[in-house]
Amino acid sequence: MEEIFLAKKEDEKKRLDVFLSENLDKTRSQIKKLIEDGIVLVDGKEVKAGFLLKENNEVLLKNFEKPVMQTAPEDIYLDVLYEDDDLAVINKQQGLVVHPAPGNYSGTLVNALAHRFSSLSSSNDVRPGIVHRLDKDTSGAMLVAKNDKAHAFLAKQIKDKTAIREYVALVSGNFKDDSGTITTGIGRDKNNRKKQAVYPVGQQKLAITHFEVLKRFTGFCLVKFVLETGRTHQIRVHSAHKGHPIVGDSVYGGNTKLYSGGQLLHSASITFYNLKNEQLSFKAPLPDYFEKVLFKLN
DSSP states (O other), rough: OOEEEEGGGGGTBBBHHHHHHHHSSSSSHHHHHHHHOEEEETEEEOOOOOOOOOOOOOOEEOOOOOOOOOOOOOOOOOEEEEEEEEEEEEEETTTSSSSSTBBBBBBSEEEEEEHHHHHOOOOSSTTTSSSSSSOTTTTEEEEEEHHHHHHHHHHHHHHHHHHHHHEEEEESSOOOOSSSEEEEEEEEEETTTEEEEEEEESSEEEEEEEEEEEEETTTTEEEEEEEESSOTTTHHHHHHHHTTTTTTTTGGGGOTTTTTTSEEEEEEEEEEEESSOOEEEEEEOOOOOHHHHHHHHO
């Protein structure tokens, strides 16, 4: 459905996200996501959350669907690496969507979590328990919060970069340097809204990725990536930007002949503090299909 609002005189110089929060039963963060996804238009144009409205501005929410929460427990396999009363660490399998979204309200990680755990954080009603996300075809270690206190505590570590997340990917070609840092802006691709694109620093959102080559093969290399920021598709976009798309990543030009099941990108480890302020670290082993591809290259 579509919804249209007309800015009145009293809305003059009001931020777009504030205006929408007054007219929609949604949190500011949810509204910001709608704006970033290009669902909100002001007089037919995409603008930022801080856009200041003028009288008679037409605010359109195109193809807007109010969330239909389907958190019915589903018996979907979960590889639980660790759990206590407050949190869990899981090893997400490739192909599993993290949370319900339009057109995909079942068969998600959230449904699996509802089946596996008796309680989950509720700070986000669409994503209970989800502290941070992985793309559908990215596998590996993920944090899960069992209550709101744990969710806030863990989410702050993700935001402040005190939680360390290391990823491993197989990429086409070989990085010239053994290690380095990729720093760019990242934002939605102007020609394809399902993709992200690289922009000059100072435009869009700052994105910083550190890399280290772990092993070199003929025509490929195994690379460790560490995120300093957490933008959508960041590692996939940055690796492709350097001329080395991730194997299996059809969206960003990856080699799908060697492997066609999705990007060979794995969240290999995560280090964080629990609510007792104890530092914990967990490793998620490479999936069998990933290991088989590496074996072929040896």
